[in-house]
Structures are given as C-alpha cells and as structure tokens.
Amino acid sequence: MITIDKVSKHYGSFQVLTDCTTKVAKGEVVVVCGPSGSGKSTLIKCVNGLEPFQSGSITVDGVSVGDPKTNLSKLRSRVGMVFQHFELFPHMSITDNLSIAQEKVLGRNRDEARAKGLKLLERVGLKAHAEKFPGQLSGGQQQRVAIARALCMDPICMLFDEPTSALDPEMINEVLDVMVELAQEGMTMMCVTHEMGFARKVANRVIFMDKGLIVEDDSKDAFFGAPRSERARQFLAKILQH
16 A cells, blocks of 8 residues: 655755655555654654655555656645644634535535535544534543544545554543544554554554654564564663663
C-alpha cells in the first residue's frame, strides 16, 4: 500500500531524513516512534506530499508521490490525515467541517455528505454535538471529529501525526479507543505516536527513528522484547518507566 524507498530530505545543509526505506502493507498498522527531532513527523508528511523530499521514492497504492505529474490533491483525497492540532475550521459547525471536502473534492451532494458525516460522528460517539462549533468541544472531542472527517472521504489508508500529544491525559484514551477500533477493522494505518500502550495493542510493526534514520523496523514483539540498537533501548527505558 505504502512503499518508502531510500528517501532523503534536507533543509539547506541540515539533513532531516537519510535513506529511509520501509513499507506498509494493506491492512497493516505501523507505529513510528523516536525522540523529538528524529524526523518521524517529516517522514509521515512526505507520504502524502505535504513535505517534499530530495531523493528516493514514495508510492501510495501504486501512485508515485514525488512524480511532478502526480495530482497530489487527488492522492490526498484518498489518504486520510489526522494532525496533532486537529485543524478544524473554527467558523464552521462540526457537520459542515465534515461535509465540505466531501462536497468540494468528491462531488457528493449536500444531503449525502451530511448523512455520511452524521454516520461517522455517531461512530466516534459525537452525534449529539453535530451542530456545535469546534471551540465548544474539548480537545479529545475535536480530535475525534478530525478522525471522523478523514473517514468521511473513504480513505484507502490513514496517517496519524502525533494525534494525542496536544491532549490532556484524560482525553488521550478516548482518541486511542477510536484508533484501536479502526485498526481492528483492518484499516491500513501509519501512526507517529509516543503511546506505547497503543503500539503494543494494535501495531503489526514498530519503526524507531533517530536523527533522520530508521534505526529499527521490526515486529512489535521483537521491538519491545529485544530492541537491537542501544538508542532504542535507552528510548524505551525512559518512555516505559512511567
């Protein structure tokens, strides 16, 4: 579904990604973790062309992301993305937030888009809030709306960029519960997250990054049971002691 082959990226002389190679198969859940500044968010943003890269290739469902001829807007309409800070339109109701891309990008009519939005709001437990505005919801609720918005587009896969890192601890689980459900239903997912409990529960594989390199790419049992690199051992020792 997603193939990343020898991808490198730099800002001026600063190397952000170096020769990153991995893949995510259909129905697979891959968690990307690592210390801050390791390049993990940059890598996931390269997958749908939000960040350009200088060398290597990325293909999503057979479409080359870096090819100048690729229609990135069309590709992004098929790849769901959930960001750290929700990115909802503050001046629009929740229903309108869920409908706008369906109407503008997919050409669905208003009633169809609204019905789909309500169905997915129900799925994330927020149907009662359909006519509210984002500012009237908690952070956890807004992030669940953002997940519902992505699902409205019937994506072939979902990318999550630290979806819980801006949330209060109490709200993290309500977002992770939705992500766990998605994973169990067979959604192809690539998730940048520090939530190791989530990784242990649903990940098929864990990618560990440091200083722009993919240091480990292994099954979750191998990664948590016996990480091969000293850097990953240090990271896990710090993150799992809490």
